[in-house]
Amino acid sequence: MHPPALRGILAATDLTEGADPVIRGAAALATLTGAELHVVHALELYTLPYLDLQASRQMFDGWIEAAAEALNDQIRRAVPPHITPASSELMLDSPHRAILRRARDVASELIVLGPHRLETLTAGILGTTADRVVRTAEVPCLILREPLALPLRRVVVPIDLSEPARGALDRAIRWAQAFAAPAAAIGLPAVELRVIHIIPRLARVEGTGPSRAVVGPQLSAEVTQALARCGAASHLELREEVLWGDDPAEEIVRYACEEQA
Structure with a gap:
């Protein structure tokens, strides 16, 4: 299967080195799909009550100039030389609003961003910006x-x-094939797709929740229908698993790490 045709990919950066993988990942996907690469950084200005208008204006100008220079430096550092971004934009707005507005302005069909939260403080938790963007x-x-x-x-x-999960499964099937290595190149199935459902462990303790015997056939039916919708190729290796977990999100991360996804 050929990579999906995308018109534009928007990479959102907070200008830290931690956002370099975001820029590089978006650039790699743009290369594979033929999409235009757009980069955006949002700068949220705030006033200080003890500064007069002229001092505030000078401070804002300094922030904007520094952010623009940092954005250019990051693009030079993270974007491969053979790729020229279609645009790089510094927007004066709250981060989530700027990202969503820029995505609409450039007709982006994919937004790539980081978790935007310091792992040392709250590992595994999305920041407010990433959470708002993903949800809206x-x-x-x-x-x-x-x-x-x-x-x-x-x-x-x-x-x-759920219904939204069907859309995620369809997208995963199409992208798993499109961004996989050719089967002939590795002599194995081009990509392994693990479809999992987590049952909260509390349901087993109380004895009133679903069981593997109930959920398993439902999960298999969802996968079968998704494969029919997507016209999946035969070289896709599929596994369905129903797991127990105290916290579904933590169980998903644990599983993905252990399986080296």
């Missing part, structure tokens, strides 16, 4: 904490059997 964006979002490894070899898709 009109296009798919990709959160990158680490460099994106291409081609894909193993993809984990957690689903809760």
